[in-house]
Amino acid sequence: MHLQIFATGGTLDKVYYDALSDYRIGEPMATDILEEGRVDFTFTVASLIKKDSLELTDADRALVRARVEACPHRHIVVTHGTDTMTETAAALAGIAGKVIVFTGAMQPARFRNSDAAFNLGLAVGAVQSLPEGIYIAMSGRIFEADHVRKNREAGRFESTTDAPNQENP
Ligand SMILES: NC(=O)C[C@H](N)C(=O)O
Secondary structure, three states: EEEEEEEEEEHHHHHHHHEEEEEEEOOOHHHHHHHHOOOEEEEEEEEEEEEEHHHHHHHHHHHHHHHHOOOOOOEEEEEEEEOOOHHHHHHOOOOOOOOOEEEEEOOOHHHHHHHOOHHHHHHHHOOOOOOOOEEEOOOOOOEEOOOOOEEEOOOOEEOOOOOOOOOOO
């Protein structure tokens, strides 16, 4: 398997300058995470955009779509800010012949308590196991991209189709 990663920014790749709580989006952390994970596949990481996903425009989303469509590889992971991940996933609807998995992080990968490595690992497992389609790997689950939302208060992603029960109140 060859894995293509497209990095678009988001908190996963943020670098903070604490005096003003100012940040920039740094180089994609996916490279370090996969190297530290000693993965047994080849991969390339392309940095397409370096923005908080709240600042992404329609043109940015068109760029992501164009790059995914032009990619010769079947297995694609998109690292993305969590706030508008579902919007960019929706902008890729209809792309056939590829397994596309979005992931991101609630805390920067450069922070020790980050969920970034966990989430990227989940996405890597998902992308090689699933049939073609568009998915979101967050909060320890794989969601179909059009059946998930971010619950900001709870700080996690949740299904829009799960029946409410004791495990999913
Ligand atoms: N955790 C995050 O990634 C939130 C951030 N505002 C973003 O969507 O880029």
